[in-house]
Amino acid sequence: MFELFRNPRKMHSVDSAFLLPNSKFLFLVFPFIVFHLQNFVPQPLAATFENFSNNMKNAGLSRKSYQALQSYQLRYMKRFHSESYESFLNQRKKFDEARRKMDQAKADVRDAKTTTAIEKKAICYQLTVDDFDQQTEELIKIIEALPKLKQGYIRDIILVLAKHKSYHIDMSKFFAASCA
CATH class of the missing domain: 1.10.287 (Helix Hairpins)
Incomplete structure (x- = not known):
């Protein structure tokens, strides 16, 4: 996975299952990707990027809680x-x-x-x-x-x-x- 960030030309050698991962995989990998992408974000935009990242984490947590509530209502x-x-x-x-x-x-x-x-x-x-x-x-x-x-x-x-x-x-x- 690190190779993909270091050498984008190797992207074509990765199978399509990795390119279109399921949501559990994204949930596990997204914080890792965000953490490592912060190193490449220009310093003036780092706060905006961090804000966006936190908002997406909060949105994901909110989505899970709403799904649980909706599932409970339909029990x-x-x-x-x-x-x-x-x-x-x-x-x-x-x-x-x-x-x-x-x-x-x-x-x-x-x-x-x-x-x-x-x-x-x-x-x-x-x-x-x-x-x-x-x-x-x-x-x-x-x-x-x-x-x-x-x-x-x-x-x-x-x-x-x-x-x-x-x-x-x-x-x-x-x-x-x-x-x-």
């Missing part, structure tokens, strides 16, 4: 698919299975020929209807809870947008201070 929405949606799908499967069993029991009652068979099938049918009603009530409870979840998610999104707006206001202050 419930991120968990929806693993918690709420899975229970909804499981209950929906139980509901569909209960409906299928009820339809089968109804067909069995129609197909029964003797009165004793009809009575037995009717009792089975009544039990499946009761199970179907129970599954339906549980599914309705989950569906009725979805608008409340949606309202909570809307509040979270509004908070994230407010944090995002304040982040951009702060960033504009950092950049205005670095240009001044």
Whole structure:
């Protein structure tokens, strides 16, 4: 890396992965680069360069804190698919299975020929209807809870947008201070 600063002609021999590093690499190398570039900055501009460097460090720290706040605000929405949606799908499967069993029991009652068979099938049918009603009530409870979840998610999104707006206001202050 030192060779690149000492001999810029060797830049073409460096692979493109180094020229376009990921953000973690830049985060580690940027202070090093700034420190060594200060030696080459003319003395009258050193204070401006130092001010710009400090503003960029502060902007980076501010960005990390805002990202953490925004991620925290979206924590419930991120968990929806693993918690709420899975229970909804499981209950929906139980509901569909209960409906299928009820339809089968109804067909069995129609197909029964003797009165004793009809009575037995009717009792089975009544039990499946009761199970179907129970599954339906549980599914309705989950569906009725979805608008409340949606309202909570809307509040979270509004908070994230407010944090995002304040982040951009702060960033504009950092950049205005670095240009001044």
